[in-house]
Amino acid sequence: MIALRNLHRVYQVGTELVHALNGVDLDIAQGEYVAIMGPSGSGKSTMMNIVGCLDTPTEGSYQLKGQEIAKMSDDELARIRNHEIGFVFQTFNLLPRADALHNVELPLVYAGMKHEERRARAREALTLVGLGDRMKHRPNELSGGQRQRVAIARALVNKPSIILADEPTGNLDSATGEEIMAAFADIWKQGNTVILVTHEADIAAHARRVVRMRDGKIESDAPSPGPPAPVRMSGTPA
Amino acid sequence: MNLRESAAIALAALRANKLRSFLTLLGTIIGVTAVIFVVSLVQGLNRYVSDKLLQAGSNVFYVDKFGFITSQEEWEARRNWPEVTLDDADALHDGVRHARMVVAQASDYETLRYRDKTLKAVEVRGRGPGYEIVDDLTVGEGRHLGEQDDQRRQMVCVVGSEVAEELFGGLDPIGRTMRVGPETYEVVGVTSPKGKLLGQTQDRFVTLPIRTFQKYKQERGGFQIAVKSVDQSSLELAVQEARVVLRGVRRLGPGKPDNFGITTADTWMDFYQHLTGGIFVVTIGVALISLLVGGIVIMNIMLVSVTERTREIGVRKALGARKRDILLQFLVEATTLSMVGGLLGVLFGVLLAVLVGAVSPLPTAVSTPAVVAGILMSSVIGVVFGTYPAVRAAALDPIDALRYE
Numbered sequence: 001m002i003a004l005r006n007l008h009r010v011y012q013v014g015t016e017l018v019h020a021l022n023g024v025d026l027d028i029a030q031g032e033y034v035a036i037m038g039p040s041g042s043g044k045s046t047m048m049n050i051v052g053c054l055d056t057p058t059e060g061s062y063q064l065k066g067q068e069i070a071k072m073s074d075d076e077l078a079r080i081r082n083h084e085i086g087f088v089f090q091t092f093n094l095l096p097r098a099d100a101l102h103n104v105e106l107p108l109v110y111a112g113m114k115h116e117e118r119r120a121r122a123r124e125a126l127t128l129v130g131l132g133d134r135m136k137h138r139p140n141e142l143s144g145g146q147r148q149r150v151a152i153a154r155a156l157v158n159k160p161s162i163i164l165a166d167e168p169t170g171n172l173d174s175a176t177g178e179e180i181m182a183a184f185a186d187i188w189k190q191g192n193t194v195i196l197v198t199h200e201a202d203i204a205a206h207a208r209r210v211v212r213m214r215d216g217k218i219e220s221d222a223p224s225p226g227p228p229a230p231v232r233m234s235g236t237p238a
Numbered sequence: 239m240n241l242r243e244s245a246a247i248a249l250a251a252l253r254a255n256k257l258r259s260f261l262t263l264l265g266t267i268i269g270v271t272a273v274i275f276v277v278s279l280v281q282g283l284n285r286y287v288s289d290k291l292l293q294a295g296s297n298v299f300y301v302d303k304f305g306f307i308t309s310q311e312e313w314e315a316r317r318n319w320p321e322v323t324l325d326d327a328d329a330l331h332d333g334v335r336h337a338r339m340v341v342a343q344a345s346d347y348e349t350l351r352y353r354d355k356t357l358k359a360v361e362v363r364g365r366g367p368g369y370e371i372v373d374d375l376t377v378g379e380g381r382h383l384g385e386q387d388d389q390r391r392q393m394v395c396v397v398g399s400e401v402a403e404e405l406f407g408g409l410d411p412i413g414r415t416m417r418v419g420p421e422t423y424e425v426v427g428v429t430s431p432k433g434k435l436l437g438q439t440q441d442r443f444v445t446l447p448i449r450t451f452q453k454y455k456q457e458r459g460g461f462q463i464a465v466k467s468v469d470q471s472s473l474e475l476a477v478q479e480a481r482v483v484l485r486g487v488r489r490l491g492p493g494k495p496d497n498f499g500i501t502t503a504d505t506w507m508d509f510y511q512h513l514t515g516g517i518f519v520v521t522i523g524v525a526l527i528s529l530l531v532g533g534i535v536i537m538n539i540m541l542v543s544v545t546e547r548t549r550e551i552g553v554r555k556a557l558g559a560r561k562r563d564i565l566l567q568f569l570v571e572a573t574t575l576s577m578v579g580g581l582l583g584v585l586f587g588v589l590l591a592v593l594v595g596a597v598s599p600l601p602t603a604v605s606t607p608a609v610v611a612g613i614l615m616s617s618v619i620g621v622v623f624g625t626y627p628a629v630r631a632a633a634l635d636p637i638d639a640l641r642y643e
Contacts, residue, residue, distance in 0.1 A: 075562075078555065081557070083558070087556050087557070106554070109243070154557070
């Protein structure tokens with residue numbers, strides 16, 4: 001489903017050229033659970049931005065479900081992000097003035113969906129992550145774990161091809177982090193493709209495949225032993 | 239992206255910080271308030287003037303020495319012209335075929351006395367027969383002055399209702415004698431009250447027959463002659479006939495300029511419109527400057543808002559917002575903001591106009607076009623000054639915006 005071929009991304013920092021990606025080839029199939037690891041400056045964030053269609057490569061090809069992304073216009077990229085990508089960020093990135101329901105609705109607003117339908121879809125997604133009773137709460141009235149679950153509901157609501165999570169447990173304590181990882185495991189089991197960007201080995205261990213990056217290249221690509229034991233997330237207090 | 243959501247965000251932000259919002263919108267509010275108020279005032283005056291000033295005198299023109307002058311130079315040039323006399327009035331009476339009425343008039347100020355009561359500086363009018371039509375007077379008690387009073391230079395007068403009340407108290411003035419300056423006159427009529435015009439009473443006067451006035455108050459010349467034409471369409475003709483008659487009387491050869499002034503209601507109306515037009519232009523100018531400043535303040539606050547919400551913009555873009563969605567969101571916010579200012583301005587302007595109309599003699603009339611224009615202007619301000627911040631917001635790179643701290 002994802003095919004990266006000889007991907008290069010060059011930034012100009014002052015007068016210096018920085019090769020953030022230096023010839024990356026990677027394939028990810030539908031339904032995979034992949035962790036991308038690497039120290040800072042390894043190019044993993046740059047690759048995530050390109051895979052998430054927030055950025056385009058300087059050189060090379062990126063095909064998503066057979067569509068070439070590399071040469072798309074800003075509006076086409078926005079449409080792909082809206083339909084194909086569900087983002088989960090380290091800092092949750094919820095709109096502070098909007099309640100949980102409205103935050104989850106947002107991708108559907110940009111998809112042009114009718115009000116009633118998107119309300120129903122957003123309720124469904126929030127119920128799925130165990131926040132059926134928190135829909136009218138604003139982010140500052142929710143715990144960190146609840147906020148991240150709102151963000152997960154938002155990522156899922158438009159039924160995207162890829163869930164792209166960038167250090168999703170980075171701002172959470174380890175117990176809540178485990179809970180969120182369990183949520184990702186559930187999502188994956190329902191047939192979603194999950195890509196996890198992290199620098200923590202025990203978080204990466206939840207994935208089924210681990211890609212390690214260094215200096216803008218892929219250093220290793222191997223199956224992961226997987227998480228120790230599956231944990232049910234629904235019903236557990238946040 | 240729906241407009242309602244953007245408008246709701248803008249309104250929520252307004253409510254969240256009321257003082258800042260008020261200060262932000264102050265320029266717009268003042269601008270729109272000024273426009274509404276001034277337009278209401280000018281419209282009220284216009285209506286008042288056309289209703290009251292021109293009602294009786296719409297097909298009347300005036301002949302006098304100076305005519306309509308607006309400068310010292312004109313006065314210097316005309317002060318050596320001959321005075322207009324009662325003979326001129328008689329000549330016009332005989333010679334202007336399209337005149338329905340020719341009324342000679344003059345006025346002065348005198349002290350009135352009746353027994354121990356004194357009224358100072360009362361307008362004393364000298365009027366030829368037919369004055370009641372030109373002055374638009376009806377008699378409440380007694381009678382009007384007539385032809386005979388004039389020819390015989392009778393010592394009689396008609397008084398305005400205010401003079402009757404103040405000088406005679408509860409007594410019936412008819413048949414009583416009073417002093418107008420040094421002479422004594424018999425009151426033969428009291429006019430019905432006319433009320434106030436622009437805060438000035440119209441009922442404080444004494445009218446004497448013109449020839450009586452000439453004999454005792456004004457030895458020679460210095461008259462004004464009011465000529466009422468048969469109807470509106472013959473006014474222009476009557477003016478021409480009056481010119482011919484007077485040039486004849488004064489033996490002005492061809493090519494010589496007139497040495498008398500003719501003033502029509504149009505002259506007054508032109509001058510009035512010139513005057514209010516000036517006020518109008520100046521105020522609209524001030525209002526536009528105020529709106530400009532208001533717009534710049536709105537632009538500034540929107541730029542602050544874009545910076546404060548850089549992250550939000552990044553998130554929205556990551557979730558699929560296109561450039562035009564972000565552009566529209568911020569444009570709608572700016573326009574909502576400025577329209578709230580416009581609505582407040584309309585509210586204040588209307589209140590001010592109604593208040594001024596109620597407590598001062600100035601007439602005001604709130605006009606719907608002005609209200610519509612006020613709201614329209616404020617929304618245009620929002621669009622014009624909201625564009626730059628909105629373009630900035632729309633052009634943000636999603637990655638940079640998401641990373642913004």
